[in-house]
Amino acid sequence: MSLRKIVPPTMKELFIKEVERKILSGEWKIGDRLPTEREMAKETNVSRTVINSGLYELAQNGFVEIIPRKGVFVGDYIRNGQLNTLLSIINFNGGKFDKKTFDSLTSYRIYFDCECAYLAAQNRTDDDLKLMNSIYKKALESTNSTERFQLKFEFLHAIYCATGNNIYPLVCNSFKKLCITFNELIYRILNYEPIDYMAELIDTIEKKEPNEARKVMYAFLTERIDELKQVYFKD
Missing domain, CATH: 1.20.120.530 (GntR ligand-binding domain-like)
Incomplete structure (x- = not known):
């Protein structure tokens, strides 16, 4: 019997999961404005580079919408999401x-x-x-x-x-x-x-x-x- 190699999640993955949790739990609702990158970096103790990269991936999966000069908002992930969005929803529900x-x-x-x-x-x-x-x-x-x-x-x-x-x-x-x-x-x-x-x-x-x-x-x-x-x- 053998065990699979355990790979710890990256800071970006942890940040993405936390934002997805906020959205999928209903704590952050569609249309809500997210804190600024500076505020999120301070709250999570994660670099702004990681925050920026994580938000881009979240936007690709429909969870957030990035509007230049206005901010980042919770997106309509059902209408705009992809297969990875569905997998995130399933994982949030414990599979x-x-x-x-x-x-x-x-x-x-x-x-x-x-x-x-x-x-x-x-x-x-x-x-x-x-x-x-x-x-x-x-x-x-x-x-x-x-x-x-x-x-x-x-x-x-x-x-x-x-x-x-x-x-x-x-x-x-x-x-x-x-x-x-x-x-x-x-x-x-x-x-x-x-x-x-x-x-x-x-x-x-x-x-x-x-x-x-x-x-x-x-x-x-x-x-x-x-x-x-x-x-x-x-x-």
């Missing part, structure tokens, strides 16, 4: 999804994953099939849950690549952290990491049966989601 976020994410997964399974069965190449089978074999042999989370994402990415659409794999990559987080959640709640669907899905893609591929992906996703929902929101 737990609220029901609306859960339903929104799973709706996205069902729609796009099923569509990509359909297109993969239409457009896959022999190399695509070799890659999918290789990943599936590694997943079967792996006894490490963290490695299997990664392999499940690689399998999904391989399906997105097999669609023949150059943009879909980029979309999949942008959701990588979220996909792995969701796989970890399934494992933590349901105590298993299903991979059997991979073989059935590969079979339909190999036979170029797009409708069947879509059905396999839909059945797998909806079954897992319904099962997870019953446990996750039982209270």
